[in-house]
Amino acid sequence: MALRELKVCLFGDRGVGKSSIVWRFVEDSFDPNINPTIGASFMTKTVQYQNELHKFLIWDTAGQERFRALAPMYYRGSAAAIIVYITKETFSTLKNWHGPPNIVVAIAGNKCDLIDVREVMERDAKDYADSIHSIFVETKISRRIPSTDANPPSGGKGFKLRRQPSEPKRSCC
Numbered sequence: 001m002a003l004r005e006l007k008v009c010l011f012g013d014r015g016v017g018k019s020s021i022v023w024r025f026v027e028d029s030f031d032p033n034i035n036p037t038i039g040a041s042f043m044t045k046t047v048q049y050q051n052e053l054h055k056f057l058i059w060d061t062a063g064q065e066r067f068r069a070l071a072p073m074y075y076r077g078s079a080a081a082i083i084v085y086i087t088k089e090t091f092s093t094l095k096n097w098h099g100p101p102n103i104v105v106a107i108a109g110n111k112c113d114l115i116d117v118r119e120v121m122e123r124d125a126k127d128y129a130d131s132i133h134s135i136f137v138e139t140k141i142s143r144r145i146p147s148t149d150a151n152p153p154s155g156g157k158g159f160k161l162r163r164q165p166s167e168p169k170r171s172c173c
């Protein structure tokens with residue numbers, strides 16, 4: 001079976017939930033006490049879609065301002081980027097995370113389970129996403145969404161982690 005490798009990076013201010021999104025995707029788990037990322041953390045997950053295996057090489061970057069200058073390095077060679085926000089403030093800094101024009105960008109409005117924290121109207125976020133030709137999705141990582149897919153992709157096998165859930169995140173670059 002053919003194997004395609006796709007580099008995907010996550011960007012966004014600290015605490016918006018980038019690592020939680022990755023953990024939900026890779027391990028289908030949620031840790032309310034997850035540690036902040038230092039530098040970046042790397043994980044992979046292989047998903048079968050039709051007759052192809054897609055191996056996602058996922059770079060989860062640190063949101064702290066001091067790491068922002070490293071973004072171009074992670075963008076290099078990426079097929080896609082996910083830029084995450086939650087509040088008005090983290091939404092207003094989305095443009096700081098913009099990358100090259102030739103990659104797929106998805107904007108994720110995370111923590112939509114926390115009604116009080118959610119300050120950006122879905123319509124405004126969608127309009128912004130349209131204006132930069134990106135995908136828009138609202139996410140909540142804290143609760144598992146039951147799959148309605150009778151044949152879910154064969155993720156889970158073939159992924160490797162550099163960090164166990166209970167360990168602190170390590171810088172790897």
Ligand SMILES: Nc1nc2c(ncn2[C@@H]2O[C@H](COP(=O)(O)OP(=O)(O)OP(=O)(O)O)[C@@H](O)[C@H]2O)c(=O)[nH]1
Nearest residue numbers: 014015016017018019020032036037063111140141
């Ligand atoms: N209620 C709720 N909490 C969330 C959600 N996603 C993440 N969190 C929590 O938000 C906090 C920050 O999550 P992280 O995934 O570490 O955020 P991050 O963007 O990777 O943060 P940095 O590593 O500092 O850049 C953690 O306490 C998570 O458990 C969500 O959808 N809902």
